[in-house]
Amino acid sequence: MTSPQPDTLILGGGLSGLLAAWHLQRAGRLVDVGEASEAGGGWVQTLPWPGPNGEPGHLERGPQGLRVGRTGALAELLRDLDLPLEPTTPKGPRWVGKGGQRRLSPASLKGLLSDPNLSIGDLLRLLAEPFIGPGPEEENLHAFFARRLGPGFARECLPALVAGVLAAPPECLGLAALPRLRHLEAKGGLLLGSLRDGPERTRHPVGGTGALARTLADRLACVRLGQRALRLEALPDGRWRVHGTDGIREAATVVLALPPAAAATLLEGPAPAAAQLLAAMPALDLRVWHSRHAPVPGWERGFGLLIHPPEGRGLLGAVALAGDDPRGVPGLLQVRTYLGGAYPLAADLTAWPGIFQELRRWLPELGEPVQVREEPCPGAFPLLAPGHETRLAQLDGVLPQGLHWLGAARSGPGLPDLAEAIAAWAKTLTAT
Numbered sequence: 001m002t003s004p005q006p007d008t009l010i011l012g013g014g015l016s017g018l019l020a021a022w023h024l025q026r027a028g029r030l031v032d033v034g035e036a037s038e039a040g041g042g043w044v045q046t047l048p049w050p051g052p053n054g055e056p057g058h059l060e061r062g063p064q065g066l067r068v069g070r071t072g073a074l075a076e077l078l079r080d081l082d083l084p085l086e087p088t089t090p091k092g093p094r095w096v097g098k099g100g101q102r103r104l105s106p107a108s109l110k111g112l113l114s115d116p117n118l119s120i121g122d123l124l125r126l127l128a129e130p131f132i133g134p135g136p137e138e139e140n141l142h143a144f145f146a147r148r149l150g151p152g153f154a155r156e157c158l159p160a161l162v163a164g165v166l167a168a169p170p171e172c173l174g175l176a177a178l179p180r181l182r183h184l185e186a187k188g189g190l191l192l193g194s195l196r197d198g199p200e201r202t203r204h205p206v207g208g209t210g211a212l213a214r215t216l217a218d219r220l221a222c223v224r225l226g227q228r229a230l231r232l233e234a235l236p237d238g239r240w241r242v243h244g245t246d247g248i249r250e251a252a253t254v255v256l257a258l259p260p261a262a263a264a265t266l267l268e269g270p271a272p273a274a275a276q277l278l279a280a281m282p283a284l285d286l287r288v289w290h291s292r293h294a295p296v297p298g299w300e301r302g303f304g305l306l307i308h309p310p311e312g313r314g315l316l317g318a319v320a321l322a323g324d325d326p327r328g329v330p331g332l333l334q335v336r337t338y339l340g341g342a343y344p345l346a347a348d349l350t351a352w353p354g355i356f357q358e359l360r361r362w363l364p365e366l367g368e369p370v371q372v373r374e375e376p377c378p379g380a381f382p383l384l385a386p387g388h389e390t391r392l393a394q395l396d397g398v399l400p401q402g403l404h405w406l407g408a409a410r411s412g413p414g415l416p417d418l419a420e421a422i423a424a425w426a427k428t429l430t431a432t
Contacts, residue, residue, distance in 0.1 A: 006032035014042025017257030023426030036228035046208025051329035073423040092301035098308035106157035122152030141170035164306035167341025174386035273398040283379035291369040314345035382409035
């Protein structure tokens with residue numbers, strides 16, 4: 001007996017494609033997922049990296065952890081998958097490098113109060129945040145935080161925080177880059193909204209962040225690896241034909257869970273206007289280096305460092321795993337250093353010796369590495385500029401019926417935001 005033909009073809013087996021398949025399959029759709037590479041998950045992969053003597057060890061290709069609250073699509077997904085999470089533990093120090101000095105991160109109350117560049121007036125302005133009303137629909141991140149937390153915070157604190165998370169200046173990013181901000185503003189502001197939502201903590205699944213993608217793929221049982229889509233063809237009956245390296249497949253619905261450039265290539269023939277809009281969406285390249293060092297007293301719980309641009313000359317920051325993190329190698333401090341994005345790299349920061357010298361400027365306690373590994377991340381960060389929602393509306397208006405485009409470049413790079421957006425999209429699709 002032949003198996004029934006899928007009614008939905010998903011092109012791309014990164015986390016976006018896996019999430020789309022998960023929701024559609026649970027709604028009763030017959031789904032097929034094709035992934036060009038030999039591993040699903042996209043950037044959400046935990047890769048093996050043995051220690052200097054062959055000890056078991058791993059690194060994260062993408063996110064170090066998952067920001068999980070009590071509610072929301074990501075929390076619900078983790079419960080549905082019954083995916084165990086490592087227990088929460090205290091974090092080590094968090095710093096910002098600014099003015100040639102390392103100081104406490106302004107993301108904490110203590111760091112804010114001790115920031116020498118914030119005046120008493122700036123601190124008092126922060127207290128007014130709950131009384132600030134909603135802003136305009138089109139607003140960049142600098143304007144949003146200046147309006148809600150005051151120009152002092154936006155000038156002195158925000159650049160390092162945004163560069164370390166989104167790899168771009170806050171003036172170049174719209175609110176679509178951090179969709180949660182609008183959600184919190186609708187709930188009364190950043191403070192009141194966070195209190196009403198409850199706390200969020202960064203966790204990682206047992207086996208690393210990549211365990212989320214692996215578990216999804218295993219549960220779906222419809223992911224075909226090493227299968228690249230080459231061309232899309234519209235059929236007279238309204239269905240779609242996908243020509244790929246594994247042959248030809250047809251379905252009523254095709255979901256392009258691909259980066260904008262890859263999706264644009266497939267749409268050049270059947271939807272040139274959509275292809276043009278997607279091709280115009282910029283993506284940022286990131287340089288990531290992983291290194292292992294001797295432990296440093298006081299850093300047993302890891303650390304986080306963000307550099308205030310442009311002082312890092314392209315170095316955005318670094319983060320270290322806790323000493324007992326199962327992804328690391330016992331007895332060694334594992335550090336992840338990231339550079340580039342929208343910020344130009346100084347000539348001496350293109351290879352590890354110069355990078356390590358710059359890193360030691362901010363972390364003089366850090367000893368010479370015993371292991372180093374580079375993991376380039378080309379196109380890893382979408383640049384969601386102001387007006388992104390308008391461009392998405394234009395794109396949806398020219399996409400032919402039966403074609404959909406999903407991904408971090410649509411919803412923002414945060415995994416919680418991606419999970420929320422795809423869950424909402426799938427609910428709308430399956431309700432029609």
